Amino acid sequence: MQLDEFRRHAHDLVDWMADYLDRVEALPVRPRVTPGRIAEQLPAAAPESGEAMDVILEDFRSIVLPGMTHWQHPRFFAYFQANSSPPSVLAEMLTATLAAQCMSWETSPAATELEERMMVWLRQMIGLPAEFVGSIQDTASTATLCAIVAARERATGFAGSESGLSGVGGLTAYCSAEAHVSVEKDVKIAGIGVANLRKIPVDDDQAMVAAELDRAVAADVAAGLKPVCVVAALGTTGAAGFDSLRDVGRVCRRHDVWLHVDAAWAGSALLLPEMRWMIDGVEQADSFVFNPHKWLLTNFDCSAFFVRDPATLRRTFEILPEYMKTREGLTVTNYRDWGIQLGRRFRALKLWFVIRHYGVEGLRNTIRAHIEWAQELATVIDDAEDFELLRRPVLSLLCFRYRPAGVADAALDALNERLLRAANDSGRIYVTHTRLRGVYAIRFVVGQTATERRHVQEAWEVVREVARGLKR
Numbered sequence: 001m002q003l004d005e006f007r008r009h010a011h012d013l014v015d016w017m018a019d020y021l022d023r024v025e026a027l028p029v030r031p032r033v034t035p036g037r038i039a040e041q042l043p044a045a046a047p048e049s050g051e052a053m054d055v056i057l058e059d060f061r062s063i064v065l066p067g068m069t070h071w072q073h074p075r076f077f078a079y080f081q082a083n084s085s086p087p088s089v090l091a092e093m094l095t096a097t098l099a100a101q102c103m104s105w106e107t108s109p110a111a112t113e114l115e116e117r118m119m120v121w122l123r124q125m126i127g128l129p130a131e132f133v134g135s136i137q138d139t140a141s142t143a144t145l146c147a148i149v150a151a152r153e154r155a156t157g158f159a160g161s162e163s164g165l166s167g168v169g170g171l172t173a174y175c176s177a178e179a180h181v182s183v184e185k186d187v188k189i190a191g192i193g194v195a196n197l198r199k200i201p202v203d204d205d206q207a208m209v210a211a212e213l214d215r216a217v218a219a220d221v222a223a224g225l226k227p228v229c230v231v232a233a234l235g236t237t238g239a240a241g242f243d244s245l246r247d248v249g250r251v252c253r254r255h256d257v258w259l260h261v262d263a264a265w266a267g268s269a270l271l272l273p274e275m276r277w278m279i280d281g282v283e284q285a286d287s288f289v290f291n292p293h294k295w296l297l298t299n300f301d302c303s304a305f306f307v308r309d310p311a312t313l314r315r316t317f318e319i320l321p322e323y324m325k326t327r328e329g330l331t332v333t334n335y336r337d338w339g340i341q342l343g344r345r346f347r348a349l350k351l352w353f354v355i356r357h358y359g360v361e362g363l364r365n366t367i368r369a370h371i372e373w374a375q376e377l378a379t380v381i382d383d384a385e386d387f388e389l390l391r392r393p394v395l396s397l398l399c400f401r402y403r404p405a406g407v408a409d410a411a412l413d414a415l416n417e418r419l420l421r422a423a424n425d426s427g428r429i430y431v432t433h434t435r436l437r438g439v440y441a442i443r444f445v446v447g448q449t450a451t452e453r454r455h456v457q458e459a460w461e462v463v464r465e466v467a468r469g470l471k472r
């Protein structure tokens with residue numbers, strides 16, 4: 001492509017991007033396409049000759065766009081949001097244009113040094129102790145995997161990476177029954193095995209019972225097994241449970257087990273001083289992850305991973321073939337040694353743009369507003385005779401169900417499942433569900449960058465309207 005053509009399309013696309021963000025509210029949040037509908041519009045094989053960009057862009061509009069779920073829609077209340085914002089998108093455009101591969105300091109000094117500084121900023125912003133140092137990983141799943149593998153290596157004196165796992169005996173890991181499923185995936189990959197992941201029961205408030213953890217670890221030690229890592233959750237995915245880092249940390253210290261903290265979603269709320277209760281006891285943690293791509297207005301992917309002892313992490317992951325030796329050697333940070341991949345994207349730039357554009361105060365205001373609107377919605381649901389609040393908002397997540405008079409309890413799960421489907425099929429909102437104490441619950445999270453109070457109110461109207469229209 002000639003650069004004048006690139007320039008013309010780029011200008012057009014920036015207009016399209018601004019128009020999209022302006023009108024996304026009018027689009028259905030989730031498309032009503034059936035599986036295979038998009039694929040059937042795509043040629044079965046790659047084109048032999050190149051095609052005009054105008055044609056490609058037209059196909060983007062007519063084939064791809066109608067098949068997209070609009071994560072940046074202000075009435076997206078499902079899962080946890082994957083945030084974005086205009087300054088973040090601008091940075092991503094630059095990142096794509098520079099297209100740097102930031103595996104080592106030498107391959108992109110500015111990317112490395114900006115990442116180092118962004119991790120210091122983030123650490124200060126969320127109130128982690130000063131000894132934590134960080135790197136940006138793609139996702140929390142990857143960060144937790146790095147933590148578990150580093151923990152495994154510390155527990156086995158690095159025998160795992162030297163000679164394989166066959167000689168190191170039975171390794172075990174721990175998390176609560178409500179922890180994210182990525183922990184399960186990570187222990188599989190780390191060679192610990194899901195059968196050796198102990199899922200510790202939670203209390204009525206969804207928090208890991210530390211006494212049960214203590215019992216499980218002690219029993220494993222007595223049986224000759226080797227506890228490697230505990231993953232504590234701040235803000236579980238189902239219903240926002242918070243494990244006590246003080247109590248869980250105490251167990252970890254007693255048994256000398258690595259404590260990793262998964263605050264993928266809730267971590268952004270630590271910007272608010274009034275939410276720092278979450279990290280009481282964090283000084284006992286060995287590693288900590290949260291995702292600015294969930295609730296800090298920063299494009300996916302961007303996961304902030306902090307460790308107390310980077311030397312252990314580096315020793316676990318470092319490699320140094322002849323062709324990667326550089327003049328600066330170990331006097332600089334080479335982030336390829338801080339995780340799994342060799343090649344790394346320049347992710348720090350979007351954080352820099354976002355934090356500078358909004359300022360810490362601006363980011364705090366956004367998160368505080370989300371929490372406030374979730375509280376307001378909970379009050380409205382509490383007052384509605386035909387709805388039941390099942391989980392009061394914890395930060396900005398709440399759960400409820402439709403419970404009209406005259407419907408037997410046994411029929412409520414199916415009724416609420418129909419309500420959720422119909423509400424989502426309307427295209428006006430997108431919400432997901434969970435199970436709480438065995439019952440089907442509609443799970444509602446406020447956290448989209450473009451969401452305003454009115455969108456939360458509109459969502460409630462949609463839910464009520466759809467509920468009343470359901471055949472019983």
Ligand SMILES: Cc1ncc(COP(=O)(O)O)c(C=O)c1O
Nearest residue numbers: 080139140141180182237262264
């Ligand atoms: C608590 C928690 N941990 C981990 C994850 C996994 O996040 P990622 O997609 O960044 O791997 C999620 C995803 O929603 C989550 O809610």
